Amino acid sequence: MANLQQNSNNPKASYEYRRKKHAEEMRMQVITFTMMIFFTVIAFAAVGAGFSKWFIIPFVLLLAVVQVIFQLYYFMHMSHKGHEAAQLFMYSGVLVGFITILTFLTIIWW
Amino acid sequence: MSTIAHTQKRGFAGTVWEYLTTVDHKKIAILYLLAGGFFFIVGGIEAMMIRIQLAVPNNDFVSAGLFNEIITMHGTTMIFLAAMPLLFAFMNAVMPLQIGARDVAFPFINALGFWLFFFGGLFLNLSWFLGGAPDAGWTSYASLSLASEGHGIDFYALGLQISGFGTLMGGINFLVTIINMRAPGMTYMRMPLFTWTTFVASALILFAFPPLTVGLFMLIFDRMFGSGFFDVAMGGNTIIWEHFFWIFGHPEVYILVLPAFGIFSEIFPTFSRKRLFGYSSMVFATVLIGFLGFMVWAHHMFTTGLGPIANAIFAVATMAIAVPTGIKIFNWIMTIWGGSIQFTVPMLYAIAFIPSFVMGGVTGVMQAAAPADYQLHDTYFIVAHFHYVIVGGIVLGLIGGAHFYWPLMFGTMLSEKLGKITFVLFLVGFHLTFFIQHFLGLMGMPRRVWTFLPGQGLETGNLISSIGAAFMAVGIIIMLINIVITQKNNVQVGRDPWKDGRTLEWALPSPTPFYNFKQLPLVRGLDPFWIEKMEGKTEMTPAEPIGDIHMPNNSFIPFVISLGLFIAAFGAMYQMDDKAWAIPVLVIGMAVTFGAMLVRSIKDDHGFHIHKEDLLEEDGKGGTR
Incomplete structure (x- = not known):
């Protein structure tokens, strides 16, 4: 909440604005959450499918990095001011x- | 509790207890100054013993083994237990006042940081009385330190580990303070340069100390618990210690020198009566030095066989650091240029610093050329170089800073006359000691050598060097006399004693009230106090009405936490001798530490408020305190 600064003295307008912002954020969180589960499934599948380790290790590491970025920016709100x-x-x-x-x-x- | 409890006179025991439990950044600064000053004297005595031993060829003033212990302890003490705490003293004393804060962000952690440093340093120095000091050099390279007999290296590793925790806490505390506690209007680009350098140095501490911690733990495990990180026979790699040490060790150089740069950047504008030339480029250069400082550590290891590509990359990166440093040097010169210069003692140190430090910098670039370094490595040329940088940069900064900030910390002014005598003796002694060492190095005198033979052309140079060291020692003794006389006379000089103070710390009454700012000041630009003065005002414009001030309570817990680790370190060290009492001592020590932490966690301590009425009443009485 502290990160969403109120720019307007009109409580109604600011309420509408915050509502919209929150809805948008919720949508992003659901999307990233889905993608993170999807990535985890892919990671397990990649190991299960028995590819060469020269493919699996960098691939899983890459997925891990993407997940960390999602975590930081969408769940820990690092994208905010x-x-x-x-x-x-x-x-x-x-x-x-x-x-x-x-x-x-x-x-x-x- | 009201303000009254803090203003009444205390007896001696009361004062000691006050300092043992204090969480006030100004008192912790004095503790750092006392402890750092003590270790500076100890390190200085070790330096004098080195120079006496090397004054004449074939000398046997100390034995070869003792000489190794002395050089090791001289380096370790001066870097970890003298230079850093003394800089921390100034950071604590000045930085919160410069940004208009009432204290650091975590006063408790500040006290804990000091006591950890103190007990770590005490532990390290007790090695002299408990079977021999560490003797593998301050770098403690693993192949040598693993072979070292006795407990010297264990004292080194455990002592530095404990004091390193304290330093890391101090660094994080300063970072949080500067990010969160600046007064209204104090934007980043209005912060005084000393605050900026404290900020960058603290960031370097944050990133540089963890590698040292890891390296020291590996060393501890290798020596005490039979692991083999650095033991080639067990499949380890002894070079890894060198990397860890220098990944820490090179940024450490900048941790030390940047705050010294900051002190000079405050002294120059004050005594030139001009604003700092090129403020934004100074900030830029400080940050750039901080960044580049992490990419050059392998220039300490050119001769370990890293290969030509690695050597070339690190050589070029090292030379790049000369660019931001040069920016700073020219900015300082341009600050003095055309100013109304007053040659006070701090200004003398600042002016002497420029050529002295440039000489150290130039030899640094010479060594950065990897092929040349093959010739210079481990000779007295290196010794001369780093003493030019450390003494010519940091120690001049510390002594100059001590004279400059003495009125702020103690309310008294050190004698200018004795200060100038100290300055002349110290500066002459410094150049006499170390300039000739460049040539001793080029003639092939190896570093860390115990003695040398006659008839090799090394006699005169070494004798001159030792005479110079005596000059420095006399200079420091006169400074101590100066301090004693000044404190005995105790002539209070009041607010803004240099008359030309520019930054917020000089706007405060003297002695500084324990809550610092009655009302947080409104900062309207760079050098805020100067801006107010130019508009004919004598005080800062307040940014808030007078209100209750929330203060932390004193606490004895930081002392107890640190004492527990100190006790535990003895247990950890002696358990390798299969002493029956060692493990219980380790357990008791850890129990003390964790018990104290538990008490801290479960006991609520909300601090106290200074009430608005008390503050207003003080105003009525003239506001002397």
Whole structure:
């Protein structure tokens, strides 16, 4: 709620607006929830179907990343205003972690 | 509880208890200053012993084994237990005031951070009395540290682990404070540069300390519980420690130097009576240094055999850092340019800092060239380089900052005369000590060497270096005398003692009230206090009416939590000797820590309010406190 700032003094208009916003958000949440279940099913199916591990591991990891993004943006409301600092720090952390892992993969365990 | 309880005079025991339990950022700053100052003296004594040993060839002032312990403890103490806490002292004392906050975001965590650092440092230094200090260098490379006998390395790993927790907590606390607690109108691009550098340094702490924690845990497990992360014979890899250490260690350099840059960025405009030149480019350069700082760590490891491609990438990234640093240097020069300059003691340190630090930076770029580094690696050239950066950048910043912020922290002004004597002795001593070491290094004197032979051309250089160290020591002693005299005379200098204070901290009455701002100030631009002064006002425009102020209660729990870990560390260390009491001690220590945390969790502590009426009444009495 704190993230939806009221711009209008007219309580009726702002109520209508919030209602519409919430409805829209609910729709997105249902869609992403469905897609997340779908992704999970695909991930299990990919393992069950017995593809080569060179396909399955990157594929499942990719699905996992997409799910994390859905989780953050649609369920934890990171797309809303007021999360810029948190986003900056999360992406910085991801970047630092990625560089570390990349270095370890390329120059220690090559 | 009302304000009265805080203003009455206390006896000695009462003062000690107040400091043991305090959660006030200004008092925690003083604790950091005292503890950091103590460890700075300890590290300085170790430095003097190193220079005495190396003053003449074939010296046997200390034994080779003891020498290894001394160099290890000198580096570790100076970085972790002196430079960082002293910077934390200034961050605590100044940053909340600069952004117009009444305290840091988590006062309890602030106290906990201090006590963890203190007990970690105490644990590390107790190694001198309990069978020998760590002796594998401050980097503690795994192949050497795993082979080290006795408990020295265990003291190192456990002590740094405990104090590292404290630092990490402090860093997160500062981040949250700066993001959430800025006064009305204090946008990011109006924050003073010291606040900005605190912010970036805290972000670096957030990202850099976890690799150190992981590395230290692996070292602890390898030494105490028989794992093999770094043991090649068990399929481990000793290079991984070096990576973890430097993924932490290189950002650590910027964690230290950025706040020092911030202090200078406050000193220059104040004593030039000009706003900081290129404010936005200074902010940009600070953030860029922070980012690049994470992509260069392998330049410490060029000679480990990373291969030409990795070496080239890290060499270029390292050289890139010279660009934002250069931006800063030119901005400082442009700030002084055409200003109405006053050569006060802090200003002298700031001006001396520019050429000193540039010399360290230039040798840094020389070493960044990987082929050249093969020649320079592990020689005195490296020692000269990093002392030029650390002493020429950070220590000058700390001493200059101490003179600059002393009136803010203690309400008294350090003697300018003694300050100038200290400055001359310290600066001359510093260049005398370390400039010649470049040439000793180029002549082939290896780093960390215990002694050297006569007739190799190293005598004169080493003797000059040792004489310089004595100059620095005398300078620091005079500074201590200055502090004692100043505090004994206790002449209160009142508000805005430098007369040209620009930022919010100077707008406050002196001594600063324990609630900082009676009314949060309205910030109308960069250098808010200066803006008000230019409009003929003497105080900040308030942003709110006088109202009740919510304050946290003091707490003894941070001390107890830290003490528990301190006790547990002894148990963890001695259990590898199969001592019967070790495991119970470990359990008791952890029980103390978790018990204290449990008490903190289940006992409600809502703090107290300073009532509006009390605040108004103080106004009536003239508002001295």
